[in-house]
Amino acid sequence: MINQNKDIRDDQIRIVGDKNPTTSHKMKWIPIAIVCLLFIVVALLIIENTRTNVANENNYSSAFEPQAKPTPVLPDSVPLFNIPSDTTNVGYIERIDTCINDIQLRLFIPHHAEMSLYIGRMKKDDPSVIFVGQAADVRADNGEIVGAFVHKGKPISWGKSKKGYCASINGKVYVGVAESTPLFEMATENEGYFFRQYALVDNGKLVENNPKGKTIRRAICQMQSSVFMVESLTRESFHDFAQALVDLGVNNAIYLVGSTAYGWSVDQNGITHEHGEDIWRNNPSGCPKNVSYIVWKRK
């Protein structure tokens, strides 16, 4: 019986005998308003859904463009940077060919080796050497090394015109991009090695460089805890080569002398593979005295 009082509100009236109280004008509008609101919501949802479909269609259209992030083409049987150590512990360079953005790359991954620098024409008489690649640039006017250079703790050159750096100190290799780095001093204090080159990748981001034209490009890269060298097997611009390295996933990369710069690598079977052209083979005196190389030697 108490509920009989609750079936009517103070703003309602009811003729006694009728079951339902009279609905006010305001109340009459509420269902209409709700229906209108629902209609508007449904209409908005339909419009939004249509827009989303159109946007998706546009995305699908653009997906046909070659903008998708490329997947490195690697041999199925060879994991890139998780290669188990062999029992012999003999240093070697693993060569892996891959393709990024239609750019063919060759990766040189050192195993059981440590990096140093060498100045002067590199000879092949040291059996411990498993990789050689030209490192810093040499000025054409005075033959001096471009950028800071430390050789076994001895500063050879100073300069910060190139932001990329590579250092090998106490068996650890650093690749990075910075105008100033304490690694130069560390290298001098610890009989380490340090040189500068064009920066290509800085913390996973492409670094643009001024030099134009296409040629064979080379780089030394740091990817997570691994350091390796890369060579383009086709002539590429700085930009495309750097982009390929970014897409490969490297964290930092700096340039190594490209084009016909000479070097070689020794694989697991002890076979030497040359890259570039040994243009001073028949004319050793023509080699600049300050030509420099990164050298990976067996530990």
Place this chain on the structure above:
Amino acid sequence: MFINLHMKKSLIISTSTDLVRIAPEKIICITSDGNYSNLIQTDNQTRLITYQLGQIEKMISTQLGSEGKCFIRIGKSLIINRSYIYYINIPNQKLILSDAEKFIHTVSASKEALRQLKELIEKEANL
């Protein structure tokens, strides 16, 4: 005439100890008073009924049938006899029940309820 008078329905409100029998036209309004109700009569008498307003509304509906439609429930606290609606003032929330002769009784209700009451009367009068 005699027969007609006796044929006219009366509202009978009975409790375990007493009984009220009253003709509908003698009721001005019934107001809620907690769990009880006050029956306001045209002779200016007020009788306390030990029933809740909703219970009395149900008695009116049950006992008077279609004649009960002369009563209108207004909100939770009021039942009025529509025959005596004399004056409605919505802004002042004032409703005066009167026969314009012997009695005049003022009650209060919500603006919305009074507005609906006003519309109802206008509608029934084809205004």
